[in-house]
Structures are given as C-alpha cells and as structure tokens.
Amino acid sequence: MQSNQAVGNTSSLIEEIIDKSGQPIELCFQCQKCAAGCSMGRFTDYSPNQIIRLIQHGLIDKVLDSNMIWLCSSCEICGARCPNGINMAEVMDCLKAMAISKNIVSVKNVKKFHDSFLGSVKLNGRVHEATMMMTYKIKTMDLFSDIDLGMKMFVKGKLHILPKRTKDRARLSRVFTRTANKQK
Amino acid sequence: MEFSYYPGCSLESSAKEYNQSAMAVAKALGITLNEIEDWVCCGATSAHSTNHKLSYALPAINISLAQNAGNDIVVPCASCYSRLKKTDLLLRNNPEERKEIEDIADFNYEGKLEIVSVLELFAKKLPKEELKSKVKKNLSGLKLACYYGCLTVRPPEICFENPENPDSMDTVMKAIGAEPVRWSYKTECCGASLSLTATGTVNKMVARIVDMAAEAGANAIVTACPLCQMNLEVRRNESNSNMPVFYFTELIALALGIPECKDWFAKHIVDPRQLLKSLSLI
Numbered sequence: 279m280q281s282n283q284a285v286g287n288t289s290s291l292i293e294e295i296i297d298k299s300g301q302p303i304e305l306c307f308q309c310q311k312c313a314a315g316c317s318m319g320r321f322t323d324y325s326p327n328q329i330i331r332l333i334q335h336g337l338i339d340k341v342l343d344s345n346m347i348w349l350c351s352s353c354e355i356c357g358a359r360c361p362n363g364i365n366m367a368e369v370m371d372c373l374k375a376m377a378i379s380k381n382i383v384s385v386k387n388v389k390k391f392h393d394s395f396l397g398s399v400k401l402n403g404r405v406h407e408a409t410m411m412m413t414y415k416i417k418t419m420d421l422f423s424d425i426d427l428g429m430k431m432f433v434k435g436k437l438h439i440l441p442k443r444t445k446d447r448a449r450l451s452r453v454f455t456r457t458a459n460k461q462k
Numbered sequence: 463m464e465f466s467y468y469p470g471c472s473l474e475s476s477a478k479e480y481n482q483s484a485m486a487v488a489k490a491l492g493i494t495l496n497e498i499e500d501w502v503c504c505g506a507t508s509a510h511s512t513n514h515k516l517s518y519a520l521p522a523i524n525i526s527l528a529q530n531a532g533n534d535i536v537v538p539c540a541s542c543y544s545r546l547k548k549t550d551l552l553l554r555n556n557p558e559e560r561k562e563i564e565d566i567a568d569f570n571y572e573g574k575l576e577i578v579s580v581l582e583l584f585a586k587k588l589p590k591e592e593l594k595s596k597v598k599k600n601l602s603g604l605k606l607a608c609y610y611g612c613l614t615v616r617p618p619e620i621c622f623e624n625p626e627n628p629d630s631m632d633t634v635m636k637a638i639g640a641e642p643v644r645w646s647y648k649t650e651c652c653g654a655s656l657s658l659t660a661t662g663t664v665n666k667m668v669a670r671i672v673d674m675a676a677e678a679g680a681n682a683i684v685t686a687c688p689l690c691q692m693n694l695e696v697r698r699n700e701s702n703s704n705m706p707v708f709y710f711t712e713l714i715a716l717a718l719g720i721p722e723c724k725d726w727f728a729k730h731i732v733d734p735r736q737l738l739k740s741l742s743l744i
C-alpha cells in the first residue's frame with residue numbers, strides 16, 4: 279500500500295467518514311490541539327490531525343496503512359480538547375473498520391488481540407482472561423513473554439482455569455449474528 | 463440506597479480485590495449492590511475498535527437486564543463504565559440507533575436508569591459526612607497520587623466532574639485521612655489494552671506515570687480502574703520505583719477497619735504491605 283495518489287472522490291470519502299464516525303472532520307482547522315495531547319503521538323507515524331489532513335487530501339491508502347489507527351489507545355484526550363468537537367477516537371474506530379473490510383491491517387497484533395477477546399465473549403458471554411491470553415499468544419506465536427506474570431497471577435488466585443459463562447447464550451449468539459458484517 | 467451492580471469480566475479474575483473491596487465498602491456504608499443476573503461482557507475496547515453495533519448491543523443487554531429491577535447501575539471498572547454510559551447516552555439521544563440496537567438486543571429501552579461509577583457513588587451520591595463518620599483508622603502519613611486515567615473522565619459528556627482536573631478521588635482519600643499530592647499526571651493514559659500488543663510502548667507510558675508520582679512525593683498510587691491498576695503494577699520495567707498501586711476502595715476498606723483488606727493486599731503483584739506496615743496502618 280504505497281500509493282500516494284488520491285483515491286476515488288475525495289469529498290465522498292470525507293462524507294463517508296463523517297457519516298460512519300459521526301465526527302465533523304470537515305471542521306478541522308489543523309490547530310493541533312489533539313496532537314499536543316495525544317497519548318500515542320510519540321510512538322506513531324502520524325498524529326491525529328495529520329490523519330485528518332490525509333483524509334482531506336483523499337489519501338485513504340496512507341491512512342489505512344498508518345499505525346496510528348491501531349495504536350490509538352482511545353484515551354479520548356483529542357476529543358475532549360478539540361475546539362471543533364472532533365473526537366478522533368471515534369474516527370480511528372471507523373478507520374479500523376474500513377481497514378478490516380479492505381483487509382489492510384498494518385498492526386496485526388492489535389487486530390489479533392481484539393479477535394481473541396471477542397472470541398472469548400462470543401463463546402462464554404464473558405472474557406475468560408486465561409484462555410483469551412493463550413489464544414492471543416498462539417495467534418501471534420509469542421508464547422513466552424509474560425509467562426512469569428501469568429504464573430504470578432495464577433498463584434495469587436487471579437486467573438481461573440475454567441471460564442464463567444452466561445446462561446442466556448441464545449440471546450448472545452443472536453446479537454453476534456445480527457451485528458456481524460455491519461459497518462458503522 | 464439500593465443499586466444494580468455490574469462487576470464486569472476483570473473483576474471476576476485479575477481485579478478480584480477491586481470487586482471484593484467495592485462490595486465490602488458499600489455494605490459497610492449501608493449501600494445495597496445487587497449483581498445483575500446473567501450479565502454479559504461489555505465488549506470493551508475490542509468491540510468498539512472492530513464492530514460499532516456490537517459495542518452498543520452488548521452493554522444494551524446489561525441495561526435491559528437491569529431495567530427489570532429498576533435501580534440505577536453501579537459500575538466499578540472504568541472501561542465497562544464508559545461502554546455502559548456511552549450506550550445509555552446513545553439510546554437516550556439517538557432514536558434511529560436506539561431502534562436498531564433494540565432490535566439487535568431484543569428489548570425496549572425505558573431510559574429510567576442512570577449509570578453510576580463506583581467512584582461517583584462514594585464521592586458524590588453518598589452524603590459527605592457519612593464516610594468520614596465511619597472511619598476507624600485515619601490513613602495519615604499515606605501520601606497518594608490519585609490516578610484517574612481516561613475512561614471515567616473522558617469524553618466530557620460521561621464525566622461527573624471536571625475532566626481536566628478531577629478531584630473526586632482526592633476528596634474521598636482526604637475524608638479517610640490520607641494525603642493526596644498535587645501532580646499533573648492524573649488523567650494521562652496508561653496504554654490500556656495495548657499492554658499485551660504494544661508492550662514496549664506501554665512500558666514507557668507507565669514508567670513516566672509512576673516516576674512522576676514519585677517525583678510529586680507520593681508513596682503510593684491509587685486508581686479506580688482494573689486496567690490502569692494492572693498496567694501500573696506490571697508494565698513498569700523502565701522505572702526503578704516499587705511504589706504500590708491501590709484500588710481506592712481497598713483504602714476505604716482499610717480505613718473502615720474491614721479485616722479482609724489484608725487478603726486483598728496479598729494479591730497485589732507489587733506488594734503494598736511493607737509500606738502500610740511502615741506507616742503502622744496494618
């Protein structure tokens with residue numbers, strides 16, 4: 279995904295993101311208050327205002343390829359401070375959904391974590407931390423980090439072998455079915 | 463006072479001591495918390511990051527389960543609180559999405575319940591003198607950096623106090639005789655669920671928070687979030703500090719003389735008992 283060219287119709291791209299995220303990104307005047315407070319800006323390729331700038335230029339490939347959209351911690355500092363009421367955490371969620379639907383996931387671990395987490399919820403109705411972490415570690419082939427920590431937690435009675443499950447799993451599975459593949 | 467209670471997944475496992483201390487303190491203060499029967503996970507960051515509708519439908523199931531009892535819902539976990547509160551606001555203010563979520567989760571939204579964080583419960587709902595009058599042991603000498611993190615204060619529409627400079631936890635800690643310090647990292651982000659996926663980054667974020675608390679003269683940090691508490695304990699490799707991290711409810715329990723708090727302190731990854739002993743608090 280190296281394309282630097284504007285893809286498709288820029289104004290329809292902006293409309294789509296405004297519609298899906300519910301955020302008035304057209305109002306951004308690049309004051310960079312979001313960037314100044316961003317929890318992750320020190321570690322990412324673009325800052326939140328730069329993400330908006332790229333969208334305004336129609337450079338959606340660059341946006342979807344950015345690690346910012348996956349490393350955003352949803353701390354919501356940007357949204358709390360933006361003079362134009364733009365909550366970039368919501369925009370990042372919308373961009374992640376677009377990236378997933380296009381099969382462009384730049385930070386694969388994060389997506390694998392979310393899949394492991396929701397897999398546990400789908401199965402049990404609640405997250406079973408021990409198996410969720412194991413699933414994630416298998417998916418990422420990172421089997422040995424945090425083993426000490428896992429052992430300590432187990433010894434202290436903070437990890438359970440068996441999951442606690444909700445009873446009404448029929449309702450749960452209806453909810454998962456009805457929300458599958460729905461964007462926005 | 464009687465409430466429905468939504469513990470959430472972490473409080474059944476890694477954050478047991480938060481659950482047990484919140485319930486014990488509520489009981490000691492004459493507040494009844496009834497756990498919502500058959501609650502489901504709120505979906506947390508993973509749902510809102512990847513599936514917008516699911517991220518509202520899961521909390522909606524819990525709101526629907528609590529509607530039967532008719533009591534406001536108390537939530538200890540900051541992340542669950544944020545998801546439930548956001549869902550409640552969406553259902554309240556957006557008729558179109560409400561209809562859709564109602565159809566997905568099979569229920570009718572009544573809009574009669576309020577979502578209340580445990581922090582708000584003890585800091586604002588409980589009459590001011592009530593807590594003070596029940597204190598058996600003043601936690602004097604305990605200098606605390608009250609750490610609010612992100613999700614009880616942001617976005618501002620879900621926050622019950624000043625989102626840039628919250629002071630509810632400081633007020634509660636003062637009421638039990640502890641000494642909150644002034645510091646500017648109250649609402650910084652701990653890295654949240656990136657802890658497993660971008661560990662190196664989270665190590666840096668946490669070290670900065672812990673070091674700033676030390677620099678401000680604190681001898682412990684106090685939180686109201688299971689993820690913050692966990693990250694601050696286990697992702698501090700880049701800091702030399704061995705400063706303990708408490709749940710604010712554990713410290714209230716200590717001040718109220720609830721004996722089980724010793725069991726909770728033993729569960730911490732960073733053991734706080736030496737500090738408490740040195741201050742003659744246990």
Ligand code: SF4
Pocket residue numbers: 305306307308309310311312313326327330359360361362363364
């Ligand atoms: S704070 Fe708002 S207006 Fe300013 S650059 Fe960021 S998004 Fe744009």
Ligand code: SF4
Pocket residue numbers: 312315316317318319326349350351352353354355356357366367370
């Ligand atoms: S929500 Fe994301 S983009 Fe906004 S300040 Fe936090 S990390 Fe940065």
